[in-house]
Amino acid sequence: MTTNVKSEVYAQLESVLEAFKEREINRVFFVACGGSSALMYPSKYFLDREAKNITAEVYSSNEFIHRNPSTLGEKSLVILCSHKGKTPETTEAAKFAKNKGALTVSMMFVETAPLADESDFTINYSWVAAGGKEPNPEVMNYAILYRLSMGLLYVKEGNKKYEKLLNSLDNLSTVFDTAEKQYANRAKEYAQAIKNEKTIYTMASGSNYGVAYSFAICILMEMQWINSQAIHAGEFFHGPFEILDKDVPFILLKGLDETRPLEERAEKFLKKYGGKLLILDAMDLDLTGIDEEVKGYLAPIVLNFVLRHHAVAIAEARNHPLETRRYMFKVPY
């Protein structure tokens, strides 16, 4: 990527942090749909744990509008995201929030879009190829969103995680490269092993749950037409675990945040009663250069990257390209 792209998005971020300084904010609404919504879960986890005077919610765009939260108002920050800035519900949600007096900040890949027109601020994250293949993690959606949510607490409450984040993001590219090499063959082997499965469950907790949700609904269901559900690792033992036997495939994410014991408990059970398991453990990743204090928050980004490689391998093994759709952008809905 060019230095230009990078400096542009950083300048956009700076303007937003300045806006944060200028107004009272007591509530953050993360509003988006599908995969763009899923990427907001880790930021809610961060705010839930660290914000002293700010509460956070994640809503699907249309639910947000119709639920019409009574606490939405002039002290609210609404962060929205739509990759192409054209998701109608999200554009509508920005307009709705602005009418209520909230500060609206929208993230998107493109520079001009309906969502941008309805938002106070726009941030153009990037998906620029490093070596022609992978997004540059420093400016991708997850990193930009953390800069926003951690930047918010830095500005409003003096939370120091923001500085640790900035120091860590520079090293994320190397972490991605190492992870890619580490999992390239394993992803292909996994894809071969599960290519005929009709149902694959995903599971995680805490900051990692959104990644499991995204893989279930966007990769497996949307892009591969494989049945799925993202099961919360704590909820697993209160119903869903009865579905498990040696033939039911599960993907379990083990992150590095405070909820890891929930994922470890699920792992123990999966290993005893399940058979077709993919367990991706952030402990196995080389996270050199990532500050100890933000490792738990950044692990989902790396796990998501590793899962994306599995998605590519699965699509190839099943001869079902990730781009294949029967309804999305093809029929009215």
Next chain:
Amino acid sequence: MTTNVKSEVYAQLESVLEAFKEREINRVFFVACGGSSALMYPSKYFLDREAKNITAEVYSSNEFIHRNPSTLGEKSLVILCSHKGKTPETTEAAKFAKNKGALTVSMMFVETAPLADESDFTINYSWVAAGGKEPNPEVMNYAILYRLSMGLLYVKEGNKKYEKLLNSLDNLSTVFDTAEKQYANRAKEYAQAIKNEKTIYTMASGSNYGVAYSFAICILMEMQWINSQAIHAGEFFHGPFEILDKDVPFILLKGLDETRPLEERAEKFLKKYGGKLLILDAMDLDLTGIDEEVKGYLAPIVLNFVLRHHAVAIAEARNHPLETRRYMFKVPY
């Protein structure tokens, strides 16, 4: 049920409302696991829409403890629920919340239990048979929880929905009786039609989502070993809908709250591209005696009751009793 049982639980509720008056409350945490967690979603929906100065969260018990929300403290109300009061994570969560200075109110079916020992207040909801078959809706978990959450806003913010709720609850028993007759045969026909299915999705939005979640994880997965996922009706169009074809069974709930347009949009799509559909519409129910202003909030209780009849019919048609378990309460986990 005896008048005695009723007056006892109402006396417990009165004590809790008195306690609400005595302290500042700015945040409610609904904390439970599985089905007990699912029943809390409608109360969060109510608080989200109506509370001016109180925010609400729903967390699975172990996630709550490990996430350790920074806003949990002396101004927090933590409402917990465990049917037998013995769910270890929920008992632990009550202890955790109490240590943080929060007011803890626990709902359970039994009178003495570990969860009761760790809570400031206990409310014993009932499941007493009316005619030997069904719970009396006035004192069942859903109704008691609404009395708590609507009672909270009545006491703290003068919200008048509480009075409308009390007037309506008296008539819920008749509503249940009518619904039972209306759906008895249909439930059996549905059960026959889907008895060989391996996967059944559920879908809803707003105050009804928890009912869809409960049916997916507790009835289908836990009690019938059928694959499932509760899909949010707004999220459906951002991934999950690609799984749909004429052979994929869906259960759609259509409620009466403000998010009904989301469910109607999903219905239109399901009817065009799906084939094996069960659409339960609260508009078809006879809700005589339920105040217009709380119909949207009470619809999920009635939809849940109707779904429970479908569960019984499915279990019978599949010759797989609802009580059958391979892991729950049978092996260590």
